[in-house]
Amino acid sequence: MxxxxxxxxxxxxxxxxxxxxxxxxxxxxxxxxxxxxxxxxSHALNVSRATITERMKKLEARGxxxxxxxxxxxxxxxxxxxxxxxxxxxxxxTDAVLAALKNLASIHSLHAVSGIYDLIAVLxxxxxxxxxxxxxxxxxxxxxxxxxxxxxxxTKLGN
Numbered sequence: 001m002x003x004x005x006x007x008x009x010x011x012x013x014x015x016x017x018x019x020x021x022x023x024x025x026x027x028x029x030x031x032x033x034x035x036x037x038x039x040x041x042s043h044a045l046n047v048s049r050a051t052i053t054e055r056m057k058k059l060e061a062r063g064x065x066x067x068x069x070x071x072x073x074x075x076x077x078x079x080x081x082x083x084x085x086x087x088x089x090x091x092x093x094t095d096a097v098l099a100a101l102k103n104l105a106s107i108h109s110l111h112a113v114s115g116i117y118d119l120i121a122v123l124x125x126x127x128x129x130x131x132x133x134x135x136x137x138x139x140x141x142x143x144x145x146x147x148x149x150x151x152x153x154x155t156k157l158g159n
Contacts, residue, residue: 100141
């Protein structure tokens with residue numbers, strides 16, 4: 001699918017169908033650099049700062065702009081080793097396992113999933129020794145039956 005798409009109330013729309021050309025150009029510029037100063041945006045789009053500010057507020061109110069985020073550079077991410085850890089949990093032990101996992105600072109995100117594994121944790125560590133230590137901690141949590149880990153080599157899409 002070419003173009004920019006947004007999801008609003010469980011429906012996907014092509015951005016150009018929801019916005020006029022000025023909003024489309026503004027969104028394209030913000031996608032390239034969400035921290036672009038209002039003054040720069042107004043000069044590039046040949047409109048006043050007040051117009052840019054108002055357009056951004058309306059795009060936020062309509063749910064087209066859901067927020068502004070930080071993307072880490074690839075160089076920074078390479079300094080951190082990431083791993084996806086699939087975790088199988090004994091029946092009726094999930095709450096206790098979750099409580100123990102919440103204390104592990106290296107867990108970047110934790111997801112409940114369907115299938116033979118119950119959870120997937122995304123871990124980040126400065127080095128393989130730290131990752132190995134944290135994997136041992138996870139394996140030793142009472143209620144954890146099995147883990148399978150995959151180290152992330154590179155990110156092809158997303159951040």
